Amino acid sequence: MTSRLRYLLIVPPFIFVGIFFFYPLFNIFCISFSDPASRIVETLLKLLETPYFRQVLWFTTWQAGLSTLITLIIAFPGAYVFSQYQFRGKSLIRALMLIPFVLPTMVTAAAFKALLGSRGVINTGLMFFLNLDQPPIHLDQTVYCVLMAHVFYNYAIVFRLVSGFWERCPKDLPEASQMLGASGLKTFFKVTLPILTPVILAASLLVFVFCFTSFGVILILGGPRLATIEVEIYRQAVHLFNLPRAAVVSLIQIVFTFICMRAYTEIESRSGVSLMPEMTVTRTSFSGRPLKSNFFVWITVGLLFFLLGSPLIALFIESILTENGFSLKYYIALFNNDSRSIMFVPPLTAMINSIFFALSTTVMAVIMGWFTAAFLYRDTQGKASVIDSMFMLPLSTSAVTLGFGFIVAFDSPPLNIRTSIALPVFAHTLIAYPFVIRSLLPAWRSIPKCLREAAAISGASPWEVWCHVDWPILKRALLVGAVFSFAVSMGEFGATVFIARPQTPTMPLAIYRFFSLPGAMNYGQAMAMACILMVITALGGVVIERMAH
Amino acid sequence: MKTKLFHCIFFLLLVHSGLITSLDAATPPVITIMTHDSFAVSEGVLKLFEKQYQAQIKILKIGDAGAALTQAILSKNNPLGDIFYGIDNTYMSRALKANIFEPYRPALLSKIPDILKIDVTNRMIPVDFGDVCLNYDIEWFNQKKIPFPKDLSDLTQPQYKSLLVVENPAISSPGLAFLFTTVGRFGESGYLDFWKQLRANDVYVSNGWTDAYYGQFSRAKGGTRPIVVSYGGSPPAEVFYSEKKLNRAPTAAMLSSKSAFRQIEFVGILKGTKHLMLAQKLVDFMLSPEFQKDIPLHMWVYPAMPDTPLPEVFVKYAQKANDPIILSPETISLNMQQWIEKWTTEVLH
Numbered sequence: 001m002t003s004r005l006r007y008l009l010i011v012p013p014f015i016f017v018g019i020f021f022f023y024p025l026f027n028i029f030c031i032s033f034s035d036p037a038s039r040i041v042e043t044l045l046k047l048l049e050t051p052y053f054r055q056v057l058w059f060t061t062w063q064a065g066l067s068t069l070i071t072l073i074i075a076f077p078g079a080y081v082f083s084q085y086q087f088r089g090k091s092l093i094r095a096l097m098l099i100p101f102v103l104p105t106m107v108t109a110a111a112f113k114a115l116l117g118s119r120g121v122i123n124t125g126l127m128f129f130l131n132l133d134q135p136p137i138h139l140d141q142t143v144y145c146v147l148m149a150h151v152f153y154n155y156a157i158v159f160r161l162v163s164g165f166w167e168r169c170p171k172d173l174p175e176a177s178q179m180l181g182a183s184g185l186k187t188f189f190k191v192t193l194p195i196l197t198p199v200i201l202a203a204s205l206l207v208f209v210f211c212f213t214s215f216g217v218i219l220i221l222g223g224p225r226l227a228t229i230e231v232e233i234y235r236q237a238v239h240l241f242n243l244p245r246a247a248v249v250s251l252i253q254i255v256f257t258f259i260c261m262r263a264y265t266e267i268e269s270r271s272g273v274s275l276m277p278e279m280t281v282t283r284t285s286f287s288g289r290p291l292k293s294n295f296f297v298w299i300t301v302g303l304l305f306f307l308l309g310s311p312l313i314a315l316f317i318e319s320i321l322t323e324n325g326f327s328l329k330y331y332i333a334l335f336n337n338d339s340r341s342i343m344f345v346p347p348l349t350a351m352i353n354s355i356f357f358a359l360s361t362t363v364m365a366v367i368m369g370w371f372t373a374a375f376l377y378r379d380t381q382g383k384a385s386v387i388d389s390m391f392m393l394p395l396s397t398s399a400v401t402l403g404f405g406f407i408v409a410f411d412s413p414p415l416n417i418r419t420s421i422a423l424p425v426f427a428h429t430l431i432a433y434p435f436v437i438r439s440l441l442p443a444w445r446s447i448p449k450c451l452r453e454a455a456a457i458s459g460a461s462p463w464e465v466w467c468h469v470d471w472p473i474l475k476r477a478l479l480v481g482a483v484f485s486f487a488v489s490m491g492e493f494g495a496t497v498f499i500a501r502p503q504t505p506t507m508p509l510a511i512y513r514f515f516s517l518p519g520a521m522n523y524g525q526a527m528a529m530a531c532i533l534m535v536i537t538a539l540g541g542v543v544i545e546r547m548a549h
Numbered sequence: 550m551k552t553k554l555f556h557c558i559f560f561l562l563l564v565h566s567g568l569i570t571s572l573d574a575a576t577p578p579v580i581t582i583m584t585h586d587s588f589a590v591s592e593g594v595l596k597l598f599e600k601q602y603q604a605q606i607k608i609l610k611i612g613d614a615g616a617a618l619t620q621a622i623l624s625k626n627n628p629l630g631d632i633f634y635g636i637d638n639t640y641m642s643r644a645l646k647a648n649i650f651e652p653y654r655p656a657l658l659s660k661i662p663d664i665l666k667i668d669v670t671n672r673m674i675p676v677d678f679g680d681v682c683l684n685y686d687i688e689w690f691n692q693k694k695i696p697f698p699k700d701l702s703d704l705t706q707p708q709y710k711s712l713l714v715v716e717n718p719a720i721s722s723p724g725l726a727f728l729f730t731t732v733g734r735f736g737e738s739g740y741l742d743f744w745k746q747l748r749a750n751d752v753y754v755s756n757g758w759t760d761a762y763y764g765q766f767s768r769a770k771g772g773t774r775p776i777v778v779s780y781g782g783s784p785p786a787e788v789f790y791s792e793k794k795l796n797r798a799p800t801a802a803m804l805s806s807k808s809a810f811r812q813i814e815f816v817g818i819l820k821g822t823k824h825l826m827l828a829q830k831l832v833d834f835m836l837s838p839e840f841q842k843d844i845p846l847h848m849w850v851y852p853a854m855p856d857t858p859l860p861e862v863f864v865k866y867a868q869k870a871n872d873p874i875i876l877s878p879e880t881i882s883l884n885m886q887q888w889i890e891k892w893t894t895e896v897l898h
Contacts, residue, residue, distance in 0.1 A: 031623070106759060113764055117771035224717040224754045225897050238615045239720050240886065241622075241643060318770070323792045400616075407620050411627040418629055419581070419609055498612050498620070509586075515759045516587055517849075518783040518800075519790020523763055523770070 024405030032247035064211035067150035075158035083166035102491030105216025141223030198271035330524035361489035369436025377444035403498025436481030443477035583630030642882030650817035673815035679850035680781035681726035682809035733874030782849030
């Protein structure tokens with residue numbers, strides 16, 4: 001393909017992001033700053049003068065930094081084990097790691113409370129064994145709770161990036177160093193760590209951005225004394241109706257996360273870091289050591305299970321532990337509409353709606369991601385990394401701002417789609433397709449040129465080269481991107497909360513509905529629905545990955 | 550596999566394009582109710598209207614009451630719906646100031662008690678009301694042999710230390726209503742003092758109703774505090790949604806004089822609707838006996854129309870506050886922000 005024609009590839013993604021991201025944003029900013037009394041510069045200066053906002057800015061930054069650091073430290077041993085050892089159940093564990101991605105914050109909060117609350121498992125256990133009258137651990141509404149939830153949500157990101165990169169690192173350098181007499185520790189710090197620097201940086205940036213824009217975790221687990229920029233945008237826009245201020249805060253967030261995304265895409269294009277490591281080319285040559293009686297390794301795997309698994313198990317137990325002991329009462333109740341309410345959501349309908357949205361999102365995200373990656377992978381000098389990071393922006397843009405943007409931008413034909421059920425799909429796609437790009441791009445870049453040249457010299461037509469060299473590699477990358485898109489849409493996180501919905505309740509919405517009414521059955525059904533959501537997500541992920549074979 | 554995938558994509562694109570353009574004029578007129586996430590009504594009730602007027606009702610939910618109102622205001626030039634249901638008197642002034650409603654006087658309005666008709670311009674018509682008040686866990690108090698709290702002022706006493714959970718008024722609607730209660734009760738000069746004492750008595754502030762009720766309230770699995778800010782309709786809901794059949798409510802609402810805030814919910818016809826006549830008929834319908842008697846069991850509030858028969862669970866387990874706090878929308882609109890700010894400084898910092 002000639003380089004001019006190549007630019008045609010980027011046209012569909014540009015149109016999509018232009019219409020559904022930049023246009024609504026532009027609109028809401030215009031409206032927010034239309035009043036001469038609240039021009040952008042004045043509002044910004046006034047805002048920076050308030051001590052409260054400076055405090056919010058500082059808290060947002062340090063909690064994101066600390067969350068990132070802790071996630072790195074905790075995920076590192078796991079990444080080490082998964083990259084260096086071979087054992088059974090490895091791919092299953094990898095698949096299960098997707099689940100935290102789809103859990104609504106309310107549900108995660110409930111799981112954390114069941115574990116660590118003052119009447120939670122751990123406190124009750126400690127009180128029993130240590131003979132205490134009062135629960136010894138108080139984590140409610142502290143920053144510790146926020147940090148733990150951030151680790152829970154972001155573990156998989158660090159893990160995927162680091163283990164994938166580490167797996168493909170040549171083993172000869174550390175081996176040589178040890179042969180020359182360096183201690184294990186010295187080898188790690190002088191040889192392994194420098195090799196891993198790019199991936200550590202990349203992982204830090206991504207996790208930092210996610211924690212920087214954290215909303216639900218802060219709101220529910222952090223309590224009223226902690227606020228991030230995103231919480232402040234919500235408070236200003238929805239509860240104080242101060243749109244100019246909300247818009248300025250939102251702009252600050254966009255500029256800041258854009259810089260981080262820019263750095264991330266640079267590192268990715270330079271050093272082949274990949275969020276979806278199982279996709280890249282060299283992986284086929286990997287053969288890890290078998291996992292045997294290594295104590296350290298077992299500890300690591302156990303810790304991993306404890307960290308990610310225990311909240312999920314706690315949730316499941318909550319969903320079957322009724323007043324009369326264990327029973328499936330809550331699950332059965334999901335199917336009975338005693339009050340004949342139109343807002344009763346039959347679980348089957350919610351599932352079908354959720355799956356419909358998720359599949360539509362997946363298809364759209366895969367198409368958009370494909371075009372974008374096809375354009376970007378040829379760019380080796382990093383010229384296009386601005387474009388790349390621009391496409392990452394929807395991932396970290398304030399949900400309130402974008403949701404309100406939709407309302408003002410799409411109010412006249414031909415784009416009057418504010419109440420169409422296509423809008424949630426487009427919104428989910430905005431959040432989902434950056435993941436497809438992150439999966440496809442490193443895989444595409446990792447295909448060695450010589451492989452294609454060799455095939456061409458042996459007489460293969462360009463089509464045959466594509467079928468036998470590119471496609472087999474890209475197919476897997478595409479599917480993993482698809483799995484992420486599916487999960488993103490199932491869990492409806494990010495910019496989709498404030499979008500109008502006609503009568504198409506999804507599973508997360510059904511969970512919120514149950515959580516908004518008093519009564520034991522409502523709480524139980526919320527838990528049961530959350531468990532069904534987890535299972536469907538995991539199943540969906542497995543089915544999509546199976547399509548590869 | 551590839552062809553299958555393409556079929557799939559093609560199908561979905563068809564579905565999408567079909568959905569975007571499906572609202573033709575040939576079908577019966579569609580009338581849209583814009584509302585918040587807590588709206589609910591019986592299946593059959595809306596069908597009555599649809600049949601009578603050969604129309605189709607669409608319900609559009611967009612977030613909590615605050616978010617839904619903000620979006621209604623933002624879409625003023627081309628409204629998302631024909632009527633908006635669910636603005637209460639705490640947000641009322643914002644809606645009136647933005648001028649998003651057409652005035653309308655339904656015939657049945659004259660039957661509604663004057664105390665509920667706060668909008669003299671008739672742009673917002675009362676549909677239902679409820680009390681935001683303290684709920685307490687009966688069993689907890691019986692076990693500890695501590696008397697039930699009887700009045701707001703009890704909460705500052707040492708025996709109720711560390712027992713109360715409230716919601717943050719800056720982002721929660723019941724939290725805001727409870728702040729108004731204290732202002733109405735103790736006056737602008739006294740409410741902060743009351744909160745100072747509550748703080749000294751270790752009040753717990755949650756960011757929303759769900760965390761307060763399901764996270765901290767002792768009725769919930771992990772909670773420890775037996776007093777929570779909730780609704781007068783919560784005790785009957787506890788009975789209705791209980792696991793075992795209950796003969797009495799496990800919680801009770803504290804409704805003594807000047808200890809609860811009366812929340813009134815309104816409906817209004819959105820300016821710019823293309824179905825003005827039909828929208829008026831729908832508003833009429835919302836005040837009709839069929840709709841009114843359906844309200845309690847779905848939204849756990851009282852119907853605005855007096856003499857509406859109440860369901861059994863309401864008659865048995867629900868009570869109205871006799872002398873609730875009512876603040877005028879003007880007072881609220883003028884002071885809300887500074888009250889919240891002062892509260893935040895006093896209680897959180």
